[in-house]
Amino acid sequence: MLFWIIVIALALVCGAILGVAVLRGRSGEEPPAAYDLRVYRDQLKEVDRDLARGVIGEEDAERLRAEVSRRILAADAKLRDGGESGGQPKWAGWAVTGLALAGLGGGALLLYSELGAPGYGDVPLKGRIAASDAARADRQTQAEAEAQVPEADMPSDVSEEFLALMEKLRETVEQRPEDQRGLQLLVRNEAALGNLRAAYTAQRQLIEVKGDQATAADYALLTDLMVSAAGGYISQEAEASIRAALEREPREPRARYYLGLYYMQVDRPDAAFRTW
Template identity: 50%
Template structure:
């Protein structure tokens, strides 16, 4: 309430100042012709005083009175012209009123569009801390599923298929160790839109496999948990994503969902970094690319980043022409070329940022050049940027190990 009160008072002060300037036309309330009249009247009195003292003669006094009177008439006409036009005053009032409405309405419309009504000012450290608290205390998988309405059955499923699924449900109850049966049941339930039953069957698959469960199993399980929760990434789903990425740091679906989880818990900056890298890696027909395309511009706006869409599947390393040119150089010239490329990469990351691969490449290159102090500084900076991204930190740690920083 205090914010709206302060902004309302400041806006009214600005509007009042502008309206007064438009209506009055200036700081002074008197037009210039009024001052001219005062001067001419004083001149008439001065003529009479000079005549009384005998300084001028009667004919000279008469001629002076005639000239001053003519000036008075001209100034009076000008004064009437300046102050006697109600139409001009009404026009100025209309302009002032319209300007006030545009200023007040436009200001608050822009704020409602770009601002955050009801939220206080938060420093970056406070925002990150608040996001971490929200992430820790967010609803569980069970709570999230309770809030999701039951989905209607797909219209393209034949009754015979539904009957087969019913038989499969009964069959796995009599064979609790049938991993193939539970895997088929999980797929069948997902096709019917029964995502809760699907992830329960998938959990049985993972339990039966034990240590043999691979990254694909955990990734599919996380996918089903998220679908059952209506697109919400619960703490249970997050644990499955972490296990997936621990086994396969390149799993695209898990990385997409990890970015989604960060966006849902107040870290759009981390989500943007993860999704931007997925777009760069491609391929263009990956199932997560359309979902990222639909959300990433809004994510960039939330993160306050001036983001540009990358070319899918293209890297930012040296081109074939660069490599060919380097092969024709002497060792000294080649070293100078490498140092120039490293300096350019360092400048770009410092000003524009970039994916974790670029940071790891820079750390490795500095280590090869023997610039370990600078490599350590870059690694420390990268840890601050990617601290909440397990896959990125794994890549950065490997680069630091290779050059002997850890």
């Protein structure tokens, strides 16, 4: 209720300011007919001065006086027909102001009803941060998130020959678990087959093999595979992978993207904005 009282009060104040501005602007304007009258009177005086200096004769002076006087009468009649202000009546200004306010107010209410949240309570920043911290502490694990994602189908265009090669590759990596080239091939091809869990498991193994030589790109790829396997959800393990990538390279683009996505999922759009 207080919100609407404030809105109505602000609308009335804005309307009053607009109305005063419109009416004050009109009252300060000089009607065109009044300006013409001043000009014609000055012309009459100029005729008398020219006659006194001998620039024109008496006959020309009389003719000019008659012409200027005729124009004065026409301007005076026009001024009287238009009222003292020489323009539209005051009620027209009030009408224009009222219509403008009604249009602006109605448009604002319509826009707010479509985009706003009438009746939505205030959510202080401290409360939002506390709720976000609680959501972060209660994040799902990778296994819990994957359990809610339907199993992906294998691509239909995979040949039997390729599947046979994949079996050999898996056996080779199992026999030679520290073969980095074999692990890289396994990650790439498992992901191509839609076996995202196997792909990120192989990527995690590759990072363990590399040890201190693992790069931010390695952790970013691990994050990408884990998030894809969880249907876009940033799990606790995926967040740890994001942090590991950013520790090695604070500007790693994929890691920064997923960190912003993580902040959005825990209701911290302000942190996501700064990250992105």
